[in-house]
Amino acid sequence: MAKKCNGAFGHSPVQKFYMEGAYYMRGLVWTNEKKLELREVETPGLKGPYDVKVRIYGTGICGTDLNILRGKVAATPGMIIGHEAVGTVVEIGSGVTRLSEGDRVVIDPTQFCGKCYYCRKGLTCFCETFDDYQLGIGTHGTFADYYVGEERFMYKIPHSMSWETAVLVEPLTCVMNIFQKSGVKPDDSVLIIGSGPIGILCQMVSRRLSRLTAAVEIDKYRADMSRKYAHYVFHPDELTEEKVYEINYGRKFDVIIDAVGNQLKTAASFIAKGGRIVPMGFDETYSFTFNPFSLLSRGISIIGAGEVHQMTEAALQYASSLENVHTMVTSKYSLEKYKEAFDQLMGYDLETGARKEIRDLKVVLLSD
Structure with missing residues (x-):
C-alpha cells in the first residue's frame, strides 16, 4: 500500500495517487468560493457488500457541469462534480454478483433511495431525496481517479463498444427518455433548439424516428456538426415563420425540444396545434410565462419529462446501433x-462575459 501523500500536484509525491490502494487521489471539487479546483481527496473504499470500486477511465463534461460554473445549477460546496463516467472495476463487495474485477462499466448517475413513495411506485426519478443521490450535485461525482457505488447503478460495457461510445450512453438515456415521453411519431416534424451534445443526440434519434428534423444553433462550429444529422439547420436570426412553412407543408412543428434551457419563448412561437414542447436544458435561473388559453385552445402540451427512468440498459443497446456516435x-x-477543457466549451469568458468561439462538441476528462 502506498504511504499517505501530502504532496502538492506537480511534485513527485503525486505519482503515488496512481498506485493501487493509495490513500489519496485527484478530485475536481466545487469549492466554497464557487470555483473548480483540482484537489487531493481521500480515495473512497467499499462500505457495503454491494459496493463496487471503479477506476475511472474518463468522464464527459455535461451541460449541467457547465451550468454549475455559470451559476445556473446549484452544486454542494466541497463536492466532486461530474457524472457521465465510464471505467474499470477494480474491487467488488461480497454481495456483488453481476460484475467482476476487470469489467468495463457505465455508471448510472441518476440514483435514488428505493424506499420512498415514488421509488416504490417505480417513479425513481421523482425520489423524495433525489438531490441527495445525484452524482456531482448532492454526492461525490466522477471527475476523479476512483468512484465507489452500488452494483445496481453500474452496467457492463460490451466488449465491442469503444470508450468514446460508452461515455455517451448516459446523455443518450436522457434523450431516449424525452423521446419516449413526447411520443414522437414517424409523421412528426421536430425542431431541436441547440446543437450541443444533447441537441446533436436528439437530432440523431429524431432523424430515425420522425419525418422532418430541424435544428437551431447560434455557434458556427456546432451548426456545422448539426448539418450531418438534421435536415435543416438555422441560425436563430434565420428561423422565421415563412421559412418554417416553406419546409414543413405550411405548418409549424409538431414537437419542439429546448436543449438549451432558456428557449421556451421560441418554442411557443413555432409549435403547431396539438404540438408538444419539451424543456430539456437545465437553467434554474430561467422562467417563462405561457398564456393558458393559448395552450388550451391550441391543444399544446408542455412535457416535463423528469430525469431518466432507469434506461441505461436500453441506451447501451441503442448506442451500438448509432453509426459514428463516437x-x-x-x-x-x-x-x-x-x-x-472547460474553456473549450463555455462559449464566453466567465470573468468578462465576452463571447468566445466554441471549439469542441463533447470533451472528456481522462483519469487513466
Whole structure:
C-alpha cells in the first residue's frame, strides 16, 4: 500500500495517487468560493457488500457541469462534480454478483433511495431525496481517479463498444427518455433548439424516428456538426415563420425540444396545434410565462419529462446501433488540464462575459 501523500500536484509525491490502494487521489471539487479546483481527496473504499470500486477511465463534461460554473445549477460546496463516467472495476463487495474485477462499466448517475413513495411506485426519478443521490450535485461525482457505488447503478460495457461510445450512453438515456415521453411519431416534424451534445443526440434519434428534423444553433462550429444529422439547420436570426412553412407543408412543428434551457419563448412561437414542447436544458435561473388559453385552445402540451427512468440498459443497446456516435467526442484532456477543457466549451469568458468561439462538441476528462 502506498504511504499517505501530502504532496502538492506537480511534485513527485503525486505519482503515488496512481498506485493501487493509495490513500489519496485527484478530485475536481466545487469549492466554497464557487470555483473548480483540482484537489487531493481521500480515495473512497467499499462500505457495503454491494459496493463496487471503479477506476475511472474518463468522464464527459455535461451541460449541467457547465451550468454549475455559470451559476445556473446549484452544486454542494466541497463536492466532486461530474457524472457521465465510464471505467474499470477494480474491487467488488461480497454481495456483488453481476460484475467482476476487470469489467468495463457505465455508471448510472441518476440514483435514488428505493424506499420512498415514488421509488416504490417505480417513479425513481421523482425520489423524495433525489438531490441527495445525484452524482456531482448532492454526492461525490466522477471527475476523479476512483468512484465507489452500488452494483445496481453500474452496467457492463460490451466488449465491442469503444470508450468514446460508452461515455455517451448516459446523455443518450436522457434523450431516449424525452423521446419516449413526447411520443414522437414517424409523421412528426421536430425542431431541436441547440446543437450541443444533447441537441446533436436528439437530432440523431429524431432523424430515425420522425419525418422532418430541424435544428437551431447560434455557434458556427456546432451548426456545422448539426448539418450531418438534421435536415435543416438555422441560425436563430434565420428561423422565421415563412421559412418554417416553406419546409414543413405550411405548418409549424409538431414537437419542439429546448436543449438549451432558456428557449421556451421560441418554442411557443413555432409549435403547431396539438404540438408538444419539451424543456430539456437545465437553467434554474430561467422562467417563462405561457398564456393558458393559448395552450388550451391550441391543444399544446408542455412535457416535463423528469430525469431518466432507469434506461441505461436500453441506451447501451441503442448506442451500438448509432453509426459514428463516437465521433461526437472531439477532445480528451487529462484532469490536470480541466481549465482548458472547460474553456473549450463555455462559449464566453466567465470573468468578462465576452463571447468566445466554441471549439469542441463533447470533451472528456481522462483519469487513466
